[in-house]
Amino acid sequence: MLFFRLAMMLAGLLLGYSAGRVLAVSGAPETATLNTVSLMLAGMLTALLLAPRAEKSVGRFYAGGKGWYERLSPTTVAAATFGLIVALLVSVLLGSLLRALPIYSWLLSVIITVVLAAFFMTFAIRNADAFGALAFPQVRRKPGGKILDSNVIIDGRLVDLVRAGFIEGELIVPAFILRELQTLSDNADPQKRTRGKRGLTVLEQLREVRAIRIEDWDDPHLPTTDDKLIRLARETGAKLLTNDGNLRKVAKLHDLTVLSLHEAAVALKPQVQAGDxxxxxxxxxxxxxxxxxxxxxxxxxxxxxxxxxxxxxxxxxxxxxxxxxxxxxxxxxxxxxxxxxx
Structure with a gap:
């Protein structure tokens, strides 16, 4: 990161210049300029030496912050903002009431505001589903809804299960999954093109059996389809219906409910006992x-x-x-x- 190293060198120059000006007040005037230039060069070279180590530390901090930001739920941010607004309003009202007291001071006002902010933001985050819906009414929680990924759609067994009544609740197909199937059906690779066309055909058959809701939701900041599925499931409270083993494991780590057709098929295999x-x-x-x-x-x-x-x-x-x-x-x-x- 060239910009980071240049910024470090500039900071070293400024620190050296500041130290030189401080020494100029108590030192000899004839050496003040030389001392200042020497300290500026020393500061710049020191910053250049420390830049690689500082760059690694900043890189780790940036990566951690980026990961934390990507895991943030929009409803959680909206709920925290709502809690902060309530805390500021209540602190203003309390400040007006306590202003007449002899113990009142600006420090007390700051402490009250911090305490109220911590309380209301924590409460709002714990109830993010209710408060976050104020800013994101389009993200609805419908118990029993099931989000379909591309693997389980292409698999095709879902149609028979729905027809037999084993799959209940609303079936949700995210718009980005629909685009993924369309992209596959237009792919130059014959195998991928066949999979994509099969997925679209399965959706047509599924629509004849049960109503399907296309969720027009997407987050361009999330890099993979699996990340988007997990985020959407967290936002809507719906269950994930998939055959992807890795997606199932990651979703479980996020405390999401995952239904796997593959696991169901394994569980339904006839058991053979010794002597049969x-x-x-x-x-x-x-x-x-x-x-x-x-x-x-x-x-x-x-x-x-x-x-x-x-x-x-x-x-x-x-x-x-x-x-x-x-x-x-x-x-x-x-x-x-x-x-x-x-």
Whole structure:
């Protein structure tokens, strides 16, 4: 930051000049000019040496302040401003009443104003939903509303869930999500273009089943779509409906309610218990010698002991163990007595 270093050098020059003028009062007049120039140069060089360290400290402070500013909610700022206005009005009224007292002074007036400001601003921020709505009436809190992101729209399963009545409340599609789908549908990449067109088609199908509200809200200061979704959810009190695992984790850190279709699908998978019989087709070998691997219709991996010899054939197996891992469920099985199903 060249400007910052130049400012530091200018500050060093000014400090050196001030110190030189102070010494000129008590020192010899014939050396006053030389002393002043020397102190100015010393101050400038000292500032130049300290500039890199100061630049790092200022950079960290700036980054922290920027992050704090980006996390600020508009309703919180509006509520704090409202609380400060009330505090100033009340302090003026109290000042008029206390002016006749012998103990009254400007210092007492300042203390009263600071105490009132701290009280009313804190109270207003804690109730930002009510006070912030005075400045932002367009941001409405509708309990039960669900904000859709692009992933869950493109997924397509939402239409069937809404049609079956499992998704209640108002469905909200932010305008920036709609623009993102439109941009994808116009993309030169065939895969992205297909995803974008599928998302727009899903929205058309969804509108036939349930009314959709397009939220004409955006914040150009937020860099990513995920940041905008989190901010909008905080402002409206709505729930986030997504399949994005990273977005879900970040939203949870902001104390937001997140609904994941992927987690719901995993929870609804049929549970297989030890001793149950399954019929699967061995498609490949396992990690150990003789092991065969097949898959259920929902994609669950089934590892069959000594099942490789039946590769490519429908095989009846008995479940031995059912293990839940980070990547999903795994079923360990052994060959049934009947072995191959005709």
């Amino acid at each position: 019989n399954l019929t699967i087709t061995i498609t490949k070998s396992g990690q150990q010698s003789g092991q065969g691997v097949g898959y259920l219709e929902d994609g669950t991996m089934v590892v069959v002991e000594d099942g490789l010899k039946f590769r490519g054939k429908p095989t009846r197996v008995t479940v031995v163990n059912n293990v839940q891992t980070n990547v999903g469920r795994m079923i360990f099985a052994k060959l049934d007595r009947e072995e191959v199903v005709a």
